[in-house]
Amino acid sequence: MISLLTDFGTSEPYSGIMKGAILSVNPDVTIVDITHDVEPQDIRCASYFIYAAYQFFPLKTIHVIVVDPGVGSDRSILAVCMGGHYFLAPDNGVLDLIFGENEIEKIVKVENKNYFLKPVSRTFHGRDIFAPVAAHMSKGVGIETLGPEISFNDTVRLGLLKPYRSENGELIGQVIFEDRFGNLVTNIDRTLLFQAFDNGDTDHMKLTVENNEIKGLSESYADVEPGSLLAVIGSMGFVEISVNQGRASEVCGARKDSIVKISK
Amino acid sequence: MISLLTDFGTSEPYSGIMKGAILSVNPDVTIVDITHDVEPQDIRCASYFIYAAYQFFPLKTIHVIVVDPGVGSDRSILAVCMGGHYFLAPDNGVLDLIFGENEIEKIVKVENKNYFLKPVSRTFHGRDIFAPVAAHMSKGVGIETLGPEISFNDTVRLGLLKPYRSENGELIGQVIFEDRFGNLVTNIDRTLLFQAFDNGDTDHMKLTVENNEIKGLSESYADVEPGSLLAVIGSMGFVEISVNQGRASEVCGARKDSIVKISK
Amino acid sequence: MISLLTDFGTSEPYSGIMKGAILSVNPDVTIVDITHDVEPQDIRCASYFIYAAYQFFPLKTIHVIVVDPGVGSDRSILAVCMGGHYFLAPDNGVLDLIFGENEIEKIVKVENKNYFLKPVSRTFHGRDIFAPVAAHMSKGVGIETLGPEISFNDTVRLGLLKPYRSENGELIGQVIFEDRFGNLVTNIDRTLLFQAFDNGDTDHMKLTVENNEIKGLSESYADVEPGSLLAVIGSMGFVEISVNQGRASEVCGARKDSIVKISK
Numbered sequence: 001m002i003s004l005l006t007d008f009g010t011s012e013p014y015s016g017i018m019k020g021a022i023l024s025v026n027p028d029v030t031i032v033d034i035t036h037d038v039e040p041q042d043i044r045c046a047s048y049f050i051y052a053a054y055q056f057f058p059l060k061t062i063h064v065i066v067v068d069p070g071v072g073s074d075r076s077i078l079a080v081c082m083g084g085h086y087f088l089a090p091d092n093g094v095l096d097l098i099f100g101e102n103e104i105e106k107i108v109k110v111e112n113k114n115y116f117l118k119p120v121s122r123t124f125h126g127r128d129i130f131a132p133v134a135a136h137m138s139k140g141v142g143i144e145t146l147g148p149e150i151s152f153n154d155t156v157r158l159g160l161l162k163p164y165r166s167e168n169g170e171l172i173g174q175v176i177f178e179d180r181f182g183n184l185v186t187n188i189d190r191t192l193l194f195q196a197f198d199n200g201d202t203d204h205m206k207l208t209v210e211n212n213e214i215k216g217l218s219e220s221y222a223d224v225e226p227g228s229l230l231a232v233i234g235s236m237g238f239v240e241i242s243v244n245q246g247r248a249s250e251v252c253g254a255r256k257d258s259i260v261k262i263s264k
Numbered sequence: 265m266i267s268l269l270t271d272f273g274t275s276e277p278y279s280g281i282m283k284g285a286i287l288s289v290n291p292d293v294t295i296v297d298i299t300h301d302v303e304p305q306d307i308r309c310a311s312y313f314i315y316a317a318y319q320f321f322p323l324k325t326i327h328v329i330v331v332d333p334g335v336g337s338d339r340s341i342l343a344v345c346m347g348g349h350y351f352l353a354p355d356n357g358v359l360d361l362i363f364g365e366n367e368i369e370k371i372v373k374v375e376n377k378n379y380f381l382k383p384v385s386r387t388f389h390g391r392d393i394f395a396p397v398a399a400h401m402s403k404g405v406g407i408e409t410l411g412p413e414i415s416f417n418d419t420v421r422l423g424l425l426k427p428y429r430s431e432n433g434e435l436i437g438q439v440i441f442e443d444r445f446g447n448l449v450t451n452i453d454r455t456l457l458f459q460a461f462d463n464g465d466t467d468h469m470k471l472t473v474e475n476n477e478i479k480g481l482s483e484s485y486a487d488v489e490p491g492s493l494l495a496v497i498g499s500m501g502f503v504e505i506s507v508n509q510g511r512a513s514e515v516c517g518a519r520k521d522s523i524v525k526i527s528k
Numbered sequence: 529m530i531s532l533l534t535d536f537g538t539s540e541p542y543s544g545i546m547k548g549a550i551l552s553v554n555p556d557v558t559i560v561d562i563t564h565d566v567e568p569q570d571i572r573c574a575s576y577f578i579y580a581a582y583q584f585f586p587l588k589t590i591h592v593i594v595v596d597p598g599v600g601s602d603r604s605i606l607a608v609c610m611g612g613h614y615f616l617a618p619d620n621g622v623l624d625l626i627f628g629e630n631e632i633e634k635i636v637k638v639e640n641k642n643y644f645l646k647p648v649s650r651t652f653h654g655r656d657i658f659a660p661v662a663a664h665m666s667k668g669v670g671i672e673t674l675g676p677e678i679s680f681n682d683t684v685r686l687g688l689l690k691p692y693r694s695e696n697g698e699l700i701g702q703v704i705f706e707d708r709f710g711n712l713v714t715n716i717d718r719t720l721l722f723q724a725f726d727n728g729d730t731d732h733m734k735l736t737v738e739n740n741e742i743k744g745l746s747e748s749y750a751d752v753e754p755g756s757l758l759a760v761i762g763s764m765g766f767v768e769i770s771v772n773q774g775r776a777s778e779v780c781g782a783r784k785d786s787i788v789k790i791s792k
Contacts (some may be wrong), residue, residue, distance in 0.1 A: 001287060003280065009708040010274070010538070013581040014763070016531065016562035020585035023529060023558065027586055030287065034280035040709050041773075053277040056391060057284035058291055069773070072748025122748040124763030127584060180273040181304050220336025220386040235278070235388030245305075245333070265551060267544065274538070294551065298544035317541040320655060321548035322555055444537040445568050484600025484650040499542070499652030509569075509597070 001030045002134050003057055005050050006066040006126060007038040014124070018066075018131045021117065025135030032057070041069040043094050043158060045177050048187070051097035052236035054085055064134045065089040072122040077110040077129060078155060079143040086143065088134050093158025104152055111147035163188045171196045171262040175209070175254055176238070182247025184209075186260045188239045193217075193262070207231045208261045209241060212252040227251070265294045266398050267321055269314050270330040270390060271302040278388070282330075282395045285381065289399030296321070305333040307358050307422060309441050312451070315361035316500035318349055328398045329353040336386040341374040341393060342419060343407040350407070352398050357422025368416055375411035427452045435460045435526040439473070439518055440502070446511025448473075450524045452503045457481075457526070471495045472525045473505060476516040491515070529558045529586055530662050533578050534594040534654060535566040542652070546594075546659045549645065553663030560585070569597040571622050571686060573705050576715070579625035580764035582613055592662045593617040600650040605638040605657060606683060607671040614671065616662050621686025632680055639675035691716045699724045699790040703737070703782055704766070710775025712737075714788045716767045721745075721790070735759045736789045737769060740780040755779070 002022060008014040015036045022031060034053050038046045046067040054063050068075075068090040076091040083102035088110070089095055110129065113120075115136045117128040133146060163173035173188040194200045202217035217239075218230040226245040229252055234240035239262070241248045249255060266286060272278035279300045286295060298317050302310045310331040318327050332339075332354040340355040347366035352374070353359055374393065377384075379400045381392040397410060427437035437452040458464045466481035481503075482494040490509040493516055498504035505512045505524070513519060530550060536542040543564045550559060562581050566574045574595040582591050596603075596618040604619040611630035616638070617623055638657065641648075643664045645656040661674060691701035691714075701716040722728045730745035745767075746758040754773040757780055762768035767790070769776045777783060 001291065003284070005277070005280075010561075010563055011565040012705075012707050013533070013562045013577045016533075016560055017581050017584045019560045020531065020581060020589070023560065024584065024586045027529065027558070030291070032280055032283045032287065033274075034277045035274055037275040049277045053281050053284060056281045056288065058288045061284075070750075073750045121761075121763050123760060123768075127763065177276075179276050222334075222337045232387060233385075235385050235391065240387075265555065267548065269541070269544075294555070296544055296547045296551065297538075298541045299538055301539040313541045317545050317548060320545045320552065322552045325548070441540075443540050486598075486601045496651060497649075499649050499655065504651075 001032065001058055001061045002138055003032045003034050003053070003061055003063045004036070004066075005034040005038065005046060005053070005063070006036045007040045007042065007046070008036045008066070008126065010036050014126065018126050021127050021131035022135040025132050026139050029135065029138040038067050041067065043067050043069070043092050044160060047094045047097050047158060047160070048176050048185070048236070050087075050094065054087075054098065055083075057085070059084040060086065062086040062088060062134050062137050064130050065094050066126040066130050067094060068092070068125065071125050077125070078107055079110050079133070079137070079146050080107045081105040081143055086137060088130055088137070091156050093156050096158045096160060099152065106143060107150050107152060107155065108143050109147045109150050112145060115141065115146065161187070163192055165196070169263065173239075173260045173262075175241075175256055175258045175260060177256055178249050182243065182249045183234065184241040184248050184252075184254055184258070185234055185236065186239045186241070188260065188262065189237050190233050193233075193239060196262070197264070204264060206263050207239070207241070208263070210252055210254045210258055212254070214241065221245070265296065265322055265325045266402055267296045267298050267317070267325055267327045268300070268330075269298040269302065269310060269317070269327065270300045271304045271306065271310070272300045272330070272390065274300050278390065282390050285391050285395035286399040289396050290403050293399065293402045302331050305331065307331050307333070307356050308424060311358045311361050311422060311424070312440050312449070312500070314351075314358065318347075318351075318362065321349070323348040324350065326350040326352060326398050326401050328394050329358050330390040330394050331358060332356070332389065335389050339420075341389070342371055343374050343397070343401070343410050344371050345369040345407055350401060352394055352401070355420050357420050357424075360422045360424060363416065370407060370413060371416060371419065372407050372413050373411045376409060379405065379410065425451070427456055429460070433527065437503075437524045437526075439505075439520055439522045439524060441520055442513050446507065446513045447498065448505040448512050448516075448518055448522070449498060449500065450503045450505070452524065452526065453501050454497050457497075457503060460526070461528070468528060470527050471503070471505070472527070474516055474518045474522055476518070478505065485509070529560065529589045530666055531560045531562050531581070531585055531589055531591045532564070532594075533562040533566065533574060533581070533591065534564045535568045535570065535574070536564045536594070536654065538564050542654065546654050549655050549659035550663040553660050554667050557663060557666045566595050569595065571595055571597070571620050572688060575622045575625050575686060575688070576704050576713070576764070578615075578622065582611075582615075582626065585613070587612040588614065590614040590616060590662050590665050592658050593622050594654040594658050595622060596620070596653065599653050605653070606635055607638050607661070607665070607674050608635050609633040609671055614665060616658055616665070619684045621684050624686045624688060627680065634671060634677060635680060635683065636671050636677050637675045640673060643669065643674065689715070691720055693724070697791065701767075701788045701790075703769075703784055703786045703788060705784055706777050710771065710777045711762065712769040712776050712780075712782055712786070713762055713764060714767045714769070716788065716790065717765050718761050721761075721767060724790070725792070732792060734791050735767070735769070736791070738780055738782045738786055740782070742769065749773070
């Protein structure tokens, strides 16, 4: 099975062409779109999306991520085996969140041109490299045959703003993206929050974002009045700022990159 | 086979995650997207979409509908067998149009946690309940094992505005949605129209919407001059207001919820 | 395998319904979306999309194109075998670019109602004709059984503006579409460009569009400063106008249909 996460959109034929190129090598593989609508070149957003998604796929799925501002430059392409899954992605840090959670079995730098389309264009490696390489992997080609093994320390870090504790004990993070319902997804995950609040005693927590204050952690949207702000552990495992039957982004004026503070 | 109809959009990974969760249980099932772009929480629109779509799928298809403003509350989830198809949907009336056309074989309230992901989140039942339950159904799990059988009278009605005949014999309905071509789809279907007009004698019918008057029922867009309004039985079986080579919504000023009257 | 290219969008259930209708005839066929977001009725854009895509699919793929302003009129539907692929499309010229590159094995006019849904609507031939016919083709029905063979000269031409050489030797083309990254894709392909420039000596070429002048042909976006315009052979094989880390359409003021001139 192959999953696809790109910023190609679906208005042009690019994602369809990738699928054609995959199926030309392995007509029997199942292909699943995670999304093709990552904001163009937004590596950080893609890193959260693949992190939220991969664990719900069957083991041994090959996850192909093509959010790749460096296409055509000398950036590397990585094939990685970790956590029972395979990942094929540009070496730009998009896998950082997954690296942080799993023991790495193997990382190789994809260089074996036998598995590429010929000729390789300078602008569409999704079709010319990622698609055929993933298809060959799905047919059983081991990643050790794709190129030389490299170590984690030789790969590129994204430099995510990691949530941190301030001197006075506040948990500081930020909004990663706004979903189509207007929910604001932060980079503060359940584990971090529960550590900060004595194993989950979040009844008295106070979340501040753009001069709005939200008290306590709700369990579902219906816990507050329609139109009111709430904080909730969202489906991706991160703290989200939401509004019951409304759009949090409109109610609180926060947006992507807004700073979020959580205190007791 | 499993079909998916949700309001998750395709810009975030939610629909892809649902597919991962389905394929983790049954890697061999075929998944078809009906659409993920229902307006957030628009149950009524979803009810028309699934009604228009289900009958073109193979018998025994499992249709999964997740337009679910009540997620996290105590609303029920229903598994229904009717018309040779299976449906898995929140108990919010989204199946009302299909209930109206079919003999119900069985309705159960989905409660058997053996088929759920663990833990079940409060905000993403699409992934945690709908996906794995549908996948188990596709592997042959009978709906009677999903929970207690309930009767139709114990399920929630949507309260659709049904088209009706006024005292002076007019047929009154409304616009349900505008499609991307600007066509305005009404809730008046072919059967109702033909009953009102003596088995289809629609040559002299007069449709009124927002002060526009359309005479007769056209067979195709090309029956009128470019730029002119027409009424036509659309591909979903409902009366649609269209413009030859143009957008009806712009020409006639009508939109979703506009009242439509048809008289002789 | 069946590929789908339509202007139905994905916000309504139309493309999903087509897939249901295909799978009702052949539940085992693999269906791949090229895109459903061609601008409504933009035959020219669709002709470029299918041209760019088909060659990356496995041989014998059945490519179904439903960009069909003439639906419901007396326009024909064609089934074509060429270049090792099959095509099912309205007779409106959408296949012109592919006709130009391949020897035609056979063209038939699709008329055999045995393979249509019944009844056939006037507005949704995608569901009622294209889907079931393609599905039967995928089960081995030969195109000669779909209707009478016709000759290429009896089919409709699109009347594309073909790129041409002006009297003073300039190569004149135009912008076909803008992609989501703001790249402007022209109708001047690699072959034509290299013929005009003595087998690829494009170092001194000068491209003019809306009073902007671009010198030379770049190999990748990174060849110029961030924010600067460049010309590149894009992934579809056509000359594209791009901006390194920006949107060409905003920087140079060109858009779809803008005239592009290339001179020495």
